[in-house]
Amino acid sequence: MNKLIGLAAGLVLAAGAARAGETWDMPMAYADSNFHTQNGKLFAEAVGICTGGELEIVVHGGGSLFKGNEIKRAVQTGQAPIGERLLSAHQNENILFGVDSVPFLASSFEASDKLWGASKGTLTEILADQNLVLLYGVPWPPQGLYFKKEINSVADMAGIKFRAYNAATARLAELAKMLPVQVEAAELTQALATGVADAFISSGATGYDRKVWEHLGYFYDTQAWLPRNYVFANKDAFDGLDEQARNCLRSSAMLAQVAGTTRSRELTGWYLTQLAANGMTVQPPGEQLAAELAEIGATMAAEWTEAAGAAGAAIIDAYKAQ
Ligand code: PCA
Numbered sequence: 001m002n003k004l005i006g007l008a009a010g011l012v013l014a015a016g017a018a019r020a021g022e023t024w025d026m027p028m029a030y031a032d033s034n035f036h037t038q039n040g041k042l043f044a045e046a047v048g049i050c051t052g053g054e055l056e057i058v059v060h061g062g063g064s065l066f067k068g069n070e071i072k073r074a075v076q077t078g079q080a081p082i083g084e085r086l087l088s089a090h091q092n093e094n095i096l097f098g099v100d101s102v103p104f105l106a107s108s109f110e111a112s113d114k115l116w117g118a119s120k121g122t123l124t125e126i127l128a129d130q131n132l133v134l135l136y137g138v139p140w141p142p143q144g145l146y147f148k149k150e151i152n153s154v155a156d157m158a159g160i161k162f163r164a165y166n167a168a169t170a171r172l173a174e175l176a177k178m179l180p181v182q183v184e185a186a187e188l189t190q191a192l193a194t195g196v197a198d199a200f201i202s203s204g205a206t207g208y209d210r211k212v213w214e215h216l217g218y219f220y221d222t223q224a225w226l227p228r229n230y231v232f233a234n235k236d237a238f239d240g241l242d243e244q245a246r247n248c249l250r251s252s253a254m255l256a257q258v259a260g261t262t263r264s265r266e267l268t269g270w271y272l273t274q275l276a277a278n279g280m281t282v283q284p285p286g287e288q289l290a291a292e293l294a295e296i297g298a299t300m301a302a303e304w305t306e307a308a309g310a311a312g313a314a315i316i317d318a319y320k321a322q
Helices: 003-015 035-050 068-076 095-101 109-129 167-175 185-193 204-209 235-239 243-277 287-320
Strands: 022-027 055-060 082-086 132-139 144-147 161-164 179-182 199-202 218-220 228-234 281-283
Touching (some): 022 068, 035 055, 035 132, 035 228, 035 243, 055 243, 068 082, 068 132, 068 228, 095 109, 095 167, 095 287, 109 132, 109 228, 109 243, 109 287, 132 235, 132 243, 161 167, 161 185, 167 179, 167 199, 167 287, 199 204, 228 235, 243 281
Parallel strands (some): 022 055, 161 179, 161 199, 218 281
Antiparallel strands (some): 082 228, 132 228, 144 199, 144 218
16 A cells, blocks of 8 residues: 555544545646656545545646646635645745745755755745645756757857746746746647747656657756645635644645655656657756856846845745754
8 A cells, every 4th residue: 555545544543434525626737647746646545535535635637627827826716725836936926936946056855855844934924825725845856958959058058949937947048048938837748849949947757748859859967956846725715624624634735745755756867767768868967068057046046035035035044054
């Protein structure tokens, strides 16, 4: 039995008799086969077992219920009671949502966990003010650059159409004199096929999910940051549950965060192997490229710190103090 389900099955003993209850639709933005979506399904299963069927969560992957960029609003307004989204996609709303996409600030799983620990309290408060309850967050594998051709310097990138997924990736494109275009992961394959974009930054996971080897040849393992998906509930829907169901959501969320993060870490190398097995050149950036990307990263870190003010500084201080 899966560890997560096993623990949840233990919790059900405390949960009492089963009774017919509520069903929550849970929109998720990424492919059904993606590990975030699979982990969301385990979370849903754990909640179902823990509540003895009182709360059934039905996962809708691949942006099938709401598109990625619609999910937060849908949950805020109660059109969906719960959902998952890329946290840094909301940086335009509040700079602090972009804390996990500052280049080279936290570029390992260990550092990502520390940064999450340092930022979670503040993010929870911001989301609570938006009628949302933060449940859990799971990082994507480290972000690397995908291109059609070999790239040895930032100058080689000039003029390339670059698919962005948040404000930071668009800014990176600008600083490298590329042309950013926002595209959801669900539409990435089509964007590459039609020439809307010829390059992007993402994890091996998204390259694999979208079979990007059909269009691109090179992956540079820059390990620039590990952006996080987070799962959140509508606060009114959450508060409307009985205490037992709320506790089940919280405990299943804790398990899902650990299980999902472990899975992300375990799969990181495997995804890169798959890119290579499908004909891509997978390698670290060359010395010049790495140095020039570090400079762009330093510019972006300074811009983020300036925009994030005292609240941002408090998060960075807490992160560095760990
Ligand atoms: N995949 C998502 C976000 C980060 C990642 O690794 C994407 O490319 O949209």
